[in-house]
Amino acid sequence: MAGSGDGDWWRGAVIYQVYPRSFQDSDGDGIGDLKGVTARLDHIASLGVDAIWVSPFFKSPMADMGYDVSDYRAVDPMFGTLADFDALLARAHALGLKIIIDQVISHTSDQHAWFQESRSSRDNPRADWYVWADPKPDGTAPNNWLSIFGGPAWEWDGTRMQYYMHSFLASQPDINFHAPAVQDAMIEEMRFWLDRGVDGFRLDACNHYFHDAKLRDNPPARRMAAHDIPETNPYGFQEHLYDKTQPENLAYLKRIRALLEEYPGTVAVGEVGDGERAPQTVGLYTSGGDTLHFCYTFDLFGTEFSPRVFRETVTKFLKASADGWVCWALSNHDVMRHVSRFAEAGDDPNRIGRLAIAILVALRGTICIYQGEELGLPEAEIAYEDLRDPYGIRFWPSFKGRDGCRTPMPWSRDEPQAGFSTAKPWLPIPGEHKARAVDVQEADPRAMLHFYRRALAWRRENPAIQCGDIDFVEAGDDILAFTRTRGGETILCLYNIAREPQDWPLPAAYATALADPLSAPGITVNRKMLRLPAYGWAFLRKPG
Template sequence: MASNIDWWRGATIYQIYPRSLMDSNNDGIGDLPGIISKLDYIASLGVDAIWISPCFKSPMKDFGYDISDYRAIDPIFGDIDDFDQLIEKAHALGLKVMIDQVLSHTSDQHKWFAESRQDKINPKADWYVWADPKPCGAPPNNWLSIFGGPAWQWDSRRRQYYLHNFLTSQPDLNFHNPEVQQAVLDNIEFWLQKGVDGLRLDAITFCFHDQQLRDNPAKPENERAGRGFSEDNPYAYQYHYYNNDRPENIVFIEHLRALLNRYPGSVSLGEIASEDSLATMAEYTKGNNRLHMTYSFELLTPDFSVEYVRNTVETLENSLGDGWPCWAVGNHDVSRVVSRWAGNANSEAFSKMVTAMLCSLRGSVCLYQGEELGLCESEVPYEALQDPYGIEFWPTFKGRDGCRTPMPWHDDCVNGGFTKGKPWLPVSPAHLTKSVKNQERVTNSVLNTYRQFMKWRKEQPALVTGALEFLPISNEVLVLKRKSACGQQVLACFNFTNSNKQLDLGELSVVKNITPSNFEHSSIEFNEVSLKPFGVFFGLL
């Protein structure tokens, strides 16, 4: 891994969902010592960095994305000494450490909110978004919460409404107040001084709101395609122009970048959700004084086709300029990619292909824990659900628990080796045959193919930082070319179907087939590539 301050360009970042990686004390919930015990395994995958979802003090109404103390580790995960040990061991293994930062809102149990809600004249009175009701007592406008219902909650102490873009227990901070911005930056610097290498910025487009509190306009039915929320959610009925992605946010992220610049090598990765996420990604990474990189939900949807992936990436490439993207096909908020895109068909071949495809796009990559095993979406019965989002919208939307179930380490141990206690979510029986122990014994398993590919990718400068060009040769096989500054040119082909495909490369001349050996599903003769179902081919041009 590159040791310079640009280590993040082309990096592979492994997302850890702490509750579900490894439980060290058998209380059924994964923790920091559990992560530490699995860092050698994660390093063996060949990734460059880890991103740890929130492990800060929280009432866990949204499982850590509702923070009550930004500078404390929640006791269910361990303590600050555990965190220090995690950083030390990760760095010793050559892994960078990125942490989730949830800036737009806090828990309603945060001391700031406890003070703010007391009255309208206390020192924190303007630290959250408060508004008077309409004369009829209704909320001040029509803004909606992503998790269902109005985005406003009445508070009897202040006799006002407060804004919450997510759960009612997640009040939004008022970033129009400079004191709030500085307090947030001070919290970030606390962790930078601890030695973290980067920040994943949750819901970063939600920091600012329209001070005039204007109503969001209605969205026509044919445009209500969700990005990161269920199709039956009324949130899709509006254009979210006034409660999201406000222009003032750019100034704040420039202040954030200035802070990061004081800690060379530290990076920012913003989660983008807006009405035009690709345009916002370009805007938020423009120049050298905003976010280092961003990702959106564009490849986290059910949409899966050569045309969709090509058009999505090309649209961003055409507007990105000097910005830098990050791509992901899975995380803790969406169903597992094997189930979402392949319907669990030929899951081993698909898993190999989709990882290779993702890591061949220009940019950095986020890889969600369990993708290296080819895990499918878990079926979690209603009585075992934990996610408030799924409980609210059941049964048409089952929430996010299906992608959050514990990692299967051993097929012959209780709860897959995750815990000896009762796991916070049930371990999927379908995952046990895909356990780490099982796959480590098979040379061309999904896990060992993942390891082989990540190591091989580091040796291909074209795939790490090279320029990207799509070749519209087929509607069923994604074909692209990467070219490095040193002149290496790599042709990459990905069969998006579960059937054999023959690909005529026309006048393209492949000098050498360099497909890693675990991808046994491809060959070339003259200028024709033969691809097995979900097959992969790499060639030098």
């Protein structure tokens, strides 16, 4: 296991994200479920990961695919039952895998009983459990805050004759964490799952728990030029100083940590999307030993695949969180798969995929891989009529949404629906994904799947890589270079993020070094020079 002891197993760990509705269908309705996840746990265990992050499976009207919870203690029938979850947990633990579940507590579904009561009047017991505000004198929204999913972050309610805040869909009202009773209630919702034996929580949108109590307007975003419009979504026009990442948040994260301390070995990983402030926010949220164990960042989810991006991003976060811990990922259920983001026309996606995981496994921190990336799956092209993601439907065609990274796992090339289901799946499975099915890759020792297993085993077997210090080495525009050091061992990690071979003069200390077996084929090393093939990498151990 990762880390130096069971209590800190998460340091340097590898987490595998499962998106249940797309992993395995066990009952023939075209939607993945918990029994399906249990049936495929051996595949996950074979990768050599430490833990599984299971995306939401709670009772929900599914307006945002389960990130709109209507009952935190119930499994949605489409995913199964509490007994199915208990069986999943037991089987995972038997395989040596820990289970981390999503906790989506910054907001609920508008179908949650709490919200139904809160909206019924201004004086009911839960009247202040959500963010309610009076309109301006002209009837417009209380301030200029925007929803991440487009448009104002306020929705009018004709019963209370007030607006309620929603950072996401209008059917996802924001919880009011300024109310002490809400804080207590959410702690108990988490305790329910800890008592069932989960090993921790991935805290969705954890910097969104508190809003500015004065409801001050956000200022305009700083931009290079007036015509430099950010993205497709107007959300980027603002500096989000008041609708999230408020000072009060830290004290509540400490309450969550105190709860977890009652259950030794459990962890909390916070999802932080905070633009330019993200490094400082992650540092604050993971420092001191009494906050979150580590934080998950979006900052490697861009489209630029360059040494500069990796060097600057990792440096900023590690500097800001010197007393904390960062979790790195290249893909998840919210972004285009990284093989498609990073590849240019004419690139071999297999080379891109191998290079990407070779970088990820060598970074300091915990790492997370998303289901299907071990197969090198590219982003799926989804027709408008097949879209299910409300975000994509809202901004089509300039933004096609998140369905392209959420298509079902291809298990068997020649089985109906690639072995995912016996029925038509909720999203189509592309032919190019079927060609990369698990059974195809299991039979090919050169396949991406086997390289992932070797890369994760290499990380696990090298303490300097898993938990050692990292220092970046200047190597020009095309080569990413850094060392990982622990005790008396130093490993030099080199990556050619270019389409042509690159020569790099070896430091004298590595003149007699040999390339590690995990290095890319085609590496040439002599006493003065190392040649890296296009999109190649090398790991050199400093001679003792």
